[in-house]
Amino acid sequence: MVELIRRTSAELPDDVHRAILSSLENERKGEIAEATLKIIDKNIAIAKNKSQPICQDTGSVLFYVDCPVGMDQIAFEEVAKGAVIEATKKGYLRQNSVDTLTGVNDGTNVGRGAPAFHFHQTRSNEIQVRLVLKGGGCENVGAQYALPNTKLKANRDLEGCKKVILDAVIQAQGKGCGPGVLGICIGGDRATGYEYSKHQLLRKLDDTNPVPELAAMEKEIMDKANTLGIGPMGFGGKTTLLGVKIGCANRVPASYFVSISYMCWAYRRHGAVLSPEGSIESWLY
């Protein structure tokens, strides 16, 4: 489990690295955008070689676990918490968890709600663990819109969804460490909307959404966002987003939420298939 944390903190998944390299090709030579992407690429290489955090904000520690019926989730949590403490001592994670009431950072990264666990039972015998480290800068620019939205002239339809999503891209510029990736949920309630939006960030960047309407919307938003001239870090340029991933959930008639989780370029996500004894059998990304 410590190895999963190390790898997630220090090594960007291949699909994300490939997207960054292709955006580097695409930027105009000699511009700030190109120089910025070169620094990003160099940073990815150094972090991997030195086994050190890609970004010093090692973020919220989010575990997503697909587990067989009967797996002891409490035991899993205990092991994972121990691994978080160990990974923090080794410097793979920053001392990054603060008691909100007292302001005390005890340096362990373990406390109320930290790390976060999302368990999902499956009929398979396999345990799949995915880990996302989500930095605070990008988490802060996430947004949830309730439609209709008068100011943005966004109605309760897919056109309305696109308007609010692009507004979120405009508002996030410069602040969320772009080029970024959007995980989006249309529908759900305020809590599940954000939760499902983060689930979208478990998808690989080069996958195709099985729902044709959503696949088309992902492409349309990606193309439009990359014409806005925001660019890496908001310095200007062609690469504003590296990916858009949209899911949807049923809603009650009275609500229509669009929940957007923004992920920075330092998109730290890895996962592994575990044996019943807990050793890593294969990597997922």
Place this chain on the structure above:
Amino acid sequence: MNAIQLEAPFTEEKIRNLKVGDSVEITGVIFTGRDAVHKYLHEGGKLPDEVNLKDGILYHCGPVVIEDENGAWKTVAAGPTTSIREEPYQWQVIRDYGIRGVIGKGGMGPKTLEACKEHGCVYLHAVGGAAQVLAECIEETSGVYMMEEFGSPEAIWEFKVVKFPAVVTMDSHGESLHEKIFADSVAALQQ
């Protein structure tokens, strides 16, 4: 792109010569300070004597620092944090402490821009997330202050940096790259 070498001492003249869009490489001593430090200073808190910000550079950063086998600090990751959270306080800190440069990410607002103009300061945008490239520019982690009060990420760290890369995105002449890109992107969206 050739970067301008910005070397200590960071005099007002050097800072006034910088313009939005300039790439710079910073060499000299800088101090970190983020949310807790800004709130503390705003509420009238005093800095330790060793932290001299006059003609200095303040870095919005909460680094990952470990102690090596000899008991020395080693900074292993040190990218910028989002600066806009300090917008309510930054102008005052620039005015009261004579800061010449603020390094961070995401840019800042009109109060800071005005203080940059009035007192001769620039906002230097480092690449967010590039914690390794930037940590490699730290030649020495030469001190830490207020560690007990604020904890490691929020403490004031003293770094000797060499050729630390940044882009001037707010200058001392009232120009802000962030304002321009925001306006242009809103116009592009409406097309």
